[in-house]
Amino acid sequence: MNGILLAMILALLIPIYEAWQDEDIWQKMLAFASIATKTSIMILVVSVLRDDWMIGLVGVLILSVGNAALMLLAHIIRRLNEA
Amino acid sequence: MIDIFSYGLMVLGVIFWFWGTLPLLGHRSVLFKLHSLSVADTLGSMSIVVGLLLKIPSEWPLLVLALICLAIWNTVLGYVLAYCSSTGGEDA
Amino acid sequence: MLENLDVVAIAALLPLTACMLVTQVDPYHALIIRGILGAVAALVYALFGAADVALTEALVGTMLSITLYAIAVRSSMSLRLGTLATAAPNLDAAVPSALGQQLFPALRQAIKKHHLRLEVLPYASPQALQFALENKEIHAVCVPAEQLATTQGTDDVAAPYLLNVRIPRLYETLAAALPPELVAVSFSRALRLTSAAPPPPDSQLQNALEG
Numbered sequence: 001m002n003g004i005l006l007a008m009i010l011a012l013l014i015p016i017y018e019a020w021q022d023e024d025i026w027q028k029m030l031a032f033a034s035i036a037t038k039t040s041i042m043i044l045v046v047s048v049l050r051d052d053w054m055i056g057l058v059g060v061l062i063l064s065v066g067n068a069a070l071m072l073l074a075h076i077i078r079r080l081n082e083a
Numbered sequence: 084m085i086d087i088f089s090y091g092l093m094v095l096g097v098i099f100w101f102w103g104t105l106p107l108l109g110h111r112s113v114l115f116k117l118h119s120l121s122v123a124d125t126l127g128s129m130s131i132v133v134g135l136l137l138k139i140p141s142e143w144p145l146l147v148l149a150l151i152c153l154a155i156w157n158t159v160l161g162y163v164l165a166y167c168s169s170t171g172g173e174d175a
Numbered sequence: 176m177l178e179n180l181d182v183v184a185i186a187a188l189l190p191l192t193a194c195m196l197v198t199q200v201d202p203y204h205a206l207i208i209r210g211i212l213g214a215v216a217a218l219v220y221a222l223f224g225a226a227d228v229a230l231t232e233a234l235v236g237t238m239l240s241i242t243l244y245a246i247a248v249r250s251s252m253s254l255r256l257g258t259l260a261t262a263a264p265n266l267d268a269a270v271p272s273a274l275g276q277q278l279f280p281a282l283r284q285a286i287k288k289h290h291l292r293l294e295v296l297p298y299a300s301p302q303a304l305q306f307a308l309e310n311k312e313i314h315a316v317c318v319p320a321e322q323l324a325t326t327q328g329t330d331d332v333a334a335p336y337l338l339n340v341r342i343p344r345l346y347e348t349l350a351a352a353l354p355p356e357l358v359a360v361s362f363s364r365a366l367r368l369t370s371a372a373p374p375p376p377d378s379q380l381q382n383a384l385e386g
Contacts, residue, residue: 062233069241
C-alpha cells in the first residue's frame with residue numbers, strides 16, 4: 001500500500017514539474033486539473049489506508065468542488081484573453 | 084483473492100496515471116495533452132477507486148459517489164477546458 | 176523513518192509548490208500555481224488527520240480566493256486610456272483609423288510585457304476628457320496632435336497622435352517602448368485641449384450634466 005502511495009507521489013510530480021516549466025497558461029491549467037484530481041484520489045487512498053471515514057468524505061468533497069473552481073478559473077482566463 | 088484483485092486494480096490505475104500524465108511533458112498542443120489526460124487519467128482514477136471499493140466494501144456510498152463525481156466532472160471539465168482554450172487563446 | 180517515507184515525501188511537496196509560487200512573475204500564472212498549492216496543502220492536511228482544515232483549504236483557500244483574486248487582478252492590472260469619441264468611434268475598427276490600426280496594437284504589445292491590459296474609454300468632448308484626467312479616472316489620454324492647445328514643445332515632432340500619461344513609471348515604460356513616429360508620449364497631470372470642431376449641443380448638455 002505504501003508503495004502504491006509512493007508511485008502516486010511520483011505521478012504527482014510530473015504535472016508539478018510541467019506547471020513549473022511551461023509558460024503557456026493553458027498548459028498550466030491542464031497541469032492544475034491533473035493535480036486536483038490526483039490529490040483528491042490520494043486523499044481517498046489515505047482514508048482507506050487509515051480506515052478513517054471522515055477523511056474519505058473530505059476527499060470526495062474536494063474531488064467534486066475542486067473541479068468547479070477549475071472551471072470558474074478557466075472561464076475567467078478566457079474572458080481575459082478576449083478583452 | 085479479492086485482496087490481490089484490488090491491488091491489481093490500483094497498480095493498473097497508477098500505470099494509467101503515468102500513461103496519461105507523461106504526454107504532458109512533451110511539446111504538443113493543448114488539445115492533444117487534454118485528450119490523453121482526460122481519458123487515461125479518469126480511467127486510472129476510476130480504477131483506483133474501484134480497487135479501494137473492493138478493499139473496503141463497507142464505505143460503498145462514499146466511493147460510489149466518488150466514482151460518479153469523477154466520471155461526470157472530468158468529462159465536463161475536458162469540454163470546458165477545450166472550449167475555453169480554443170476560443171479565447173487565439174486573439175490575445 | 177522508512178515506513179513514514181510516504182508521509183515525508185508528501186509533506187515535502189508543500190514547500191516545493193510554495194517555492195514555485197513565489198518565483199512566478201505573471202500574476203495569472205501565480206494564481207494557477209496557488210491552486211496547485213491549495214490542492215497539495217489539502218492533501219497534506221488530510222494526511223495529518225485534519226479533515227476540517229483540509230476542507231476549508233479546498234473550499235475557501237483554493238476556490239473562493241482564486242476566483243476573487245482573478246477578478247481583482249483583472250480589474251486592477253489595466254491601463255485606462257481615455258480617447259475622444261470622434262477620434263476613435265469604435266474600438267473594433269468599424270472605421271479604419273490609425274488609432275485602431277496601429278497605435279492600439281503597439282500599445283498592447285508594449286504593456287503586455289508588464290502584464291497590463293488596455294482598456295479604452297471614449298469620451299464625448301475634450302472637456303470631459305480633461306476632467307477625467309484631472310480627477311484620476313483614467314491613466315492616460317490619447318488625442319490627435321492638433322487638438323493640443325498650448326505650445327509644449329511637441330510641435331516639432333511629426334507624430335499624428337499625442338499620448339499623455341499621468342503616472343511617471345508608466346510614462347518611462349511607454350516612452351521607451353512606443354515608436355516615436357507613431358505617437359508622441361508626454362507626461363503631465365493635467366492637459367489643456369481645444370475642440371477642433373464645436374461640440375454638438377447634446378454633448379454640451381452631457382458635459383453640464385456631468386458637472
